[in-house]
Each structure stands twice: as C-alpha cells, then as structure tokens.
Amino acid sequence: MTDPQPVYSFELFPPKTPEGFAKLKGQVERLAALGPRYFSVTYGAGGSTRAGTFETVDWLRSRQIDTAPHLACIGSTRAEVRELLRRYRDQGIQRLVALRGDLPSGMGTGAAGEFRYANELVSFIRAEHGDHFAIEVAAYPEFHPQAPNPNRDLDNFVRKVDAGADAAITQYFYNADAYFGFVDACRERGVTVPIVPGIMPITNYAQLARFSDACGAEIPRWIRRRLEGFGDDLGSLRAFGHDVVLALCRRLLEGGAPGLHFYTMNQSSPTQRLWRELGLTDPGKIANSQ
Template sequence: MSPQDPTPTYSLELFPPKTAERMERLKGEIATLNTVAPRYFSVTYGAGGSTRKGTFETVSWLRRQGIDTAPHLACIGSTQGEVLELLEHYREQGIDRLVALRGDLPSGMGGGIGGDFRYANELVAFIRERTGDHFRIEVAAYPEYHPQSGTPDRDLANFKRKVEAGADAAITQYFYNADAYFALVERCQALGIDIPIVPGIMPITNHSQLARFSDACGAEIPRWIRRRLEGFGDDLASTREFGHQVVLQLCRRLLEGGAPGLHFYTMNQSGPTLRLWRDLGLPGGA
C-alpha cells in the first residue's frame, strides 16, 4: 500500500432528509452512530444543488453538536461565485474538510446546464486557489471505474488530475470485490499517486434497493452475491444476515491488506453500520 497516516480513518456518510420528521429521526440515528466516535460525518449534496438547503441544515446541526463534518460540494451547474459563497459559509462554521465532486446533472437537464466547472479537478484547483490549505479535500475514486469515463484508463487519468489539482485523499464508490480496490491502489502507485484511498462501504440490507443503486452508479454486485440475494426473496432477515457477513469479510480483507480506513454509507440507518463497526472491533465499538 502507499504511504499513509498510520492511524486509520473511520467515517460515516449521511444524506439530508427531505422532511422535518425525517430530520428528527436522523438526529436520533446520528446520536447513536456518534457513540463510536467516527472521525467525521460526511453529508451528501444532491444533483445540481438540489439538496443544498437540506445539506446546509444537516451540516449546521452537526456542527452545533460539536461533530466534525465534511460537507459534499458538487460543482456541476455552479458558478465560481456560488462555490466561493459555500466555502466561506463552511469556513465560518469551523469546517476544515470537504468532499469535492463533479456531481450529476439534475434529471432532465441533459447537457444544457451552465456553470463555471466541468470536472471535479477544476473544483479542487479552485478551492486550493481561493482557500489555500484550509480544507482537507477528499475526492471520489472508482475501483470499477466511473461509467461515464468509458474506460478504466480514462477514469484513472481523471483521478490523477484531481490529485494533481490538490486533493488530499480519496473515498471510493462502494464495491464488493476487494481485488478491484487493491488493483486500483496498485495502478495509482505505478503513476506516483500516493494519497490515502479509503474504501467506501455499503451495508447490504435490501436487495432491490441495492440493485437499483448499483445499476445507476455502475457498481458491480458479483453474480454469486446477486444470486444468493435473489434466492432470499422477501426474507429480509436472511438478506440482512447474509449481507452482513459478506460486507464484514470484505472489510476484514481490506483492513488486513492495508486500507487506510473505511467510509460507511449509512443510508441514515445506524444499525447495520454499527453492527459492522463492532464486529470489526473498530475503535469505540466495544
């Protein structure tokens, strides 16, 4: 593995709820998740800024609780002025970590959306130009390559541009094949990319939901896992138990292989992530 901070980073991702009722529910889930003292919570940012208000509210609430927070900042369709306003807003809140992304086009917009940024590397470079080293910048990486990149080589070249623009670390899209992650790290090393690449971990709790997400983002569900999940049908208990064991073994292999931490996509549910956390023996999970 590449040179890393010797202390692994374990972090959690949330998405902004759409209603006040769901926000209240999320506050309870966050309180439960925070009992294991994750390094930080990241908060997603919808296509074309579609969840901007919800992201702000969720981030602001986390900061009022004294919780380290890394807002997602997606640049597609945004102007430099809008991004600068966001950066200043977050600096005023004492935030020093961001997840910088290109983001997806809002549904139905096609290629007609405006803005000053085309790619995430342009956003990273802009953040560095305007704020220096104030923010630790995390970017996305794709063990199975981003579906819009066309080829793995093109995807890796895109990733390298983000690193050269000033990214400090990367978080991967979720995956279930550890070999894909280790292959990505090896290819990065060969190109002189030595930033930490933290695996993104998606608990398996619902087969149809997972299949829908995976089809949309290009993440592969290995055939043997798909077949087993399909075989459980509506048996959610069996789905969750099998899914837990699959992801638990994946995490163990990643950590044993030198991964610099884990970033859990919680889907705003504390139970599945905390069970993994505790079974892995991660700090604070006893």
C-alpha cells in the first residue's frame, strides 16, 4: 500500500477537558480546509488517553475526515489490541500509526503487556487484518534515546519494515542532514518504504526544549542560542522559528522527501502559515475527491 504521491498530514493529541475539545474542533476545521491526506491522533502511555483518543477519532470520522489513530502496544494484551483493531475497522479506518509506546510513570516492566516491540505489533496487525490497514511506524533520524547506538536503532527500524510497515514518520528534527543521512542508511539496508519527515513548528522555546530533552531530538546550538536570546519577546521568537522551519521544509521537499507530517500541538495557525508559504496541496486528496 505504498503511496507514490507526496503525503501531507497533521497530528493531534486528545484534549483533557471539554473546553480543550471544543477548542480542538475549531482548530481542526481550519486545518482540514487545507486538504491534508489525514489526521493522526496520539495514544498516551499505557493507553492513558484511550477515552480521549476514541472521542477525538469518533468526532473526526463523524466529519468524514480521514483519520489514522496511533496504536501503542506496551501495556496491552493481544485481546485488547484485537478489540481496538475491530473497532477501528468498523469505523472505516484504513490507516494506523503503530508504535511501541511507553509505560506510564511508576509502572514496572512487569506491566508491559504481551508485546515488547513495535515490530511485534505490526506483525500482529498483518496476521489479523492482512492488507486492510496502511501501517505507519516511527523512525528516528537522530536515533531513539533508548537505543545504545545508531546501528542498533537502524536494526530495530528495519525489523518494523520487514514486519509489514508501509511507511514511516520520523521524530521531529531541525538538521536536514540527519534526515537525509538516515534515509541513505535505510536504502543501503534495502528499505524502500517512504520515510516522511515529522515537522514541529517552533512557537514556545521552553516547551520545545522540554520535549527535545525527553525524546532525544536535537535543537542545533545556533537555533537554541537564538531562541534563548529572545527571552519574553514571543513575537520575534515565533517569527524566527517560522523562518527556521520553513527553510527546513523547503530543503526536505527539494531533496525528495515523500511528504511532511506536521506535529500541530492542536494549534492551527503555525501549520497553516507553513502550508500556505510552501504552496502545499495533497495530490492524493485531490484525486480521491474527483
């Protein structure tokens, strides 16, 4: 189910409050007007946002919006995953983002469930549903923070592809060379699936630094120092951040990236501006509407 056309997509996370969900609806309406291929919806550690994920997915589907729920296997049994797959298939969902996921803090490894790694989840989905779902998996151009080295991380990625993944979405990054180097290494290993760059708009330095420290995504020193220098000047910080991410997207697309996956953080404006200045239109979305 590999797609030869560029794929542009948006990621959402489930709001925690009714007020947050009401706000999200407005953001989605504005983002959906841009014509992305699909929206993905995250799934918290150990299923911690399960109810919110379902509510968000249900609302998106009620709006006839193509949706790719995240499915994290850590902390889940095969029976639980089987039920989730049945639920999503009955909703007409045809795309999933299959992840290992993390245990909630405070839970020991004994609560990890019946799956240890994402490749086991991908194999299970294929065994249960054949080619019904297009399966996206995660990739780490700067390698996973829990991997002992880049080669081991690449081995893990290859196993996910060999298990039946159709494509990959990367962790966000700000060094295009890291992405292109990772893609080259994958091609040398015989991996041919599309590897779509994950794009994180820069709107809040403290939040970005916290996320990056937790997930191992590098903020290049020159970018970090400039962001630090803006202090409380939020307007200048966002203008600089926009220029950095816009230049990154342009280089990725010019270098042959098979699309872009925007981590919207449930905010429409930063992604809308990038989308419009890049002149993006999803050809698959247009073809499907004709």
